[in-house]
Amino acid sequence: MLYYTLRRIPSAIVVLFLASIVIFFILRLVPGDPAVVLAGPDASPETVDAIRANLGLDQPLILQYLLWIGGVVTGDLGTSYILNASIGELMGEALANTAVLAGAAIILSLVFGGAVGIFLGVTRRKNTAALVGAVNSFAFAIPPYVVGLLLALVFSVQLGWLPSVGIGPGLDDPIGMLPFLVLPAVTLAIPTGATIARFLAVSMRQQRDEDFVVAATARGLRAGRLFRTHVLPNSLPPVLTIVGLQVANLLAGAILVEVIFAWPGVGQLILTSVQTRDYLLTQALLLLAVAVFITTQLLTDLADAAIDPRVRLRLAA
Known part of the structure; x- marks a missing residue:
């Protein structure tokens, strides 16, 4: 396992490096000039040129990229010239808020998706299964x-049960923040949980029809024990891969959800940085999203190997 992890690190670094190039140069194709945004619509061309020079935007693109990627490697992400704050601090606060939202959504989706998937995988009632x-x-x-x-x-406008905007007291008061967390977390969890349920149900049905399960049933093995020791464990590896993909996709879904509920996370920050042409902040956030996706896939592969001996043998080869 350790050898496999170390073997994956160089490829992950190469992917991040290539992603940084694509992100940097694609953003330069987006219409708009950060210097114009900062200077205002009535600024003179001389003022705009002075701001562009102060931001280093008048330098060749290759040099701008090298300066930026050098700062990323050394941990110096720079300062947001629109928000006038440290990019590292902005990302840290936003990432913490998104992690809370995504964590709650993952828990809800696993509970919902697991329960529905197991029910659809084991039930013999066709009408009920069709409805669910x-x-x-x-x-x-x-x-x-x-x-x-x-x-x-x-739940917010008609019934008035839950707030629909903001994060409340924030992470300093988890109990007070909980009502603000419910609606965005459920919004993210519903499609994710439904995906997990679908794949789990299919995987369990396939395992239920395997020869060894049929043989164990013929020998009189009780259904409960057969489910716990054979059907469910052998159904999890393919589902675990789907879970990993869904966790990564939560970042994309979080952008829309955070905008709808004004949740101050990474998605909200990405939207703000794109709208204001804040290149440095946008670059760092998009590269962070790629890094999270790569890390999630690596952890998913390791978890898959931990529960499936066949994968461990393949990794050791």
Whole structure:
């Protein structure tokens, strides 16, 4: 396992390096000039040129990239010239808020998806399974922004049970923050949980039809024990891969959800940085998203190997 982890690190670094190049140069193709944003619409060309020179935007793109990537390697992400704050501090605060939201969504999706997937995988009641499957398919198909708007309309505007905007007292008061967390976390969890449920149900049905399960049933092994010791454990490896992909996809979903509920996380910060042409902040946030995706995939592979001996043998080869 350690050898496999060390073997994956160089490829992960190469992917990050290539992603940094793409992110840096693609952003330069976006219309707009940060110097104009800072100077204001009535500023003279001389003022705009002076601001551009102060920001280093008048230097060749290659030199700008080398200065930026050198700062990333040394841990100096620079200062946001729009928000006038340390990029590291901005990202740290936003990442903590997004981690809380994503963590709550993951827990809810695992509970919901696991329960529904197991039910669909073991039930013999066709009518009930068809109804639950239809509801799960609807939850899988409906976009998160539609779910968020509906939940906010019902539980905040109509019923007034839960707040729909902001983070409340923040991470300093988890109990006070909890009502603000419910709606965005549920919004993120519904499509993720539905995806997990679908793949878990399919995997369990496949395992249920395997020869060794049929043989164990014929020998009189009790259904409960057969489920716990054979069907469910052998169903988890492919589902674990899907969970890893869904965790990474939560970042993309979080952008819309954080905007809908004004949750001050990474998604909200990315939107602000793009709208204001804050190159340094946008670059750092997008590179962070790539790093999170790579790390999630690596951890998923390691967890898959931990529960599946066949994967461990393949990694050791």
